Amino acid sequence: AQSVTQPDIHITVSEGASLELRCNYSYGATPYLFWYVQSPGQGLQLLLKYFSGDTLVQGIKGFEAEFKRSQSSFNLRKPSVHWSDAAEYFCAGLNNAGNMLTFGGGTRLMVKP
Amino acid sequence: GAVVSQHPSWVICKSGTSVKIECRSLDFQATTMFWYRQFPKQSLMLMATSNEGSKATYEQGVEKDKFLINHASLTLSTLTVTSAHPEDSSFYICSAKDHEQFFGPGTRLTVL
Numbered sequence: 001a002q003s004v005t006q007p008d009i010h011i012t013v014s015e016g017a018s019l020e021l022r023c024n025y026s027y028g029a030t031p032y033l034f035w036y037v038q039s040p041g042q043g044l045q046l047l048l049k050y051f052s053g054d055t056l057v058q059g060i061k062g063f064e065a066e067f068k069r070s071q072s073s074f075n076l077r078k079p080s081v082h083w084s085d086a087a088e089y090f091c092a093g094l095n096n097a098g099n100m101l102t103f104g105g106g107t108r109l110m111v112k113p
Numbered sequence: 114g115a116v117v118s119q120h121p122s123w124v125i126c127k128s129g130t131s132v133k134i135e136c137r138s139l140d141f142q143a144t145t146m147f148w149y150r151q152f153p154k155q156s157l158m159l160m161a162t163s164n165e166g167s168k169a170t171y172e173q174g175v176e177k178d179k180f181l182i183n184h185a186s187l188t189l190s191t192l193t194v195t196s197a198h199p200e201d202s203s204f205y206i207c208s209a210k211d212h213e214q215f216f217g218p219g220t221r222l223t224v225l
Contacts (some may be wrong), residue, residue: 036216043219101159
């Protein structure tokens, strides 16, 4: 079955420190993968997506993600975290038919001053 | 990017009331819209896929008679929670599909 897993439920980092949020996928073919951010009580905002091509994808707000087929991973990174990055982050994968997104469990990021 | 709106953003109702939530694609036509449910501190779970002019496809475990979905036009889908109970309290998020999915801001339903 196609699935997306985020191993870390909570992560706390200090402001200015680097960040990596993990995402693992299980799809038969090359998946379409996404990272979304959700602030409390808000909807989802797309940070970046991977369809094909360059495995290092640049997104908004200084985020990037790297698709690694050998590790079935699509980890999200940011070199220097800001307090405003505190939010819930979701990794998602698109099914083969291209009509359904499956979400990981989410990772809650907290930023220490 | 494309904009999807939801109305209302927050609704509080008494148990037994039916509540309608609207999802609109503001600047594009969406043949397919999706309804998700999100419990506190949990991920989004797909409830149903709605195609314009046809019956919605519900995910396993979602009661179609309780969560009525209507997709009457290419820019509007509605979710009606019938006879709502406290356990239906949740955050409901819709998305509309153009070449990719665009998410609405969500509707918080609180059933007293």
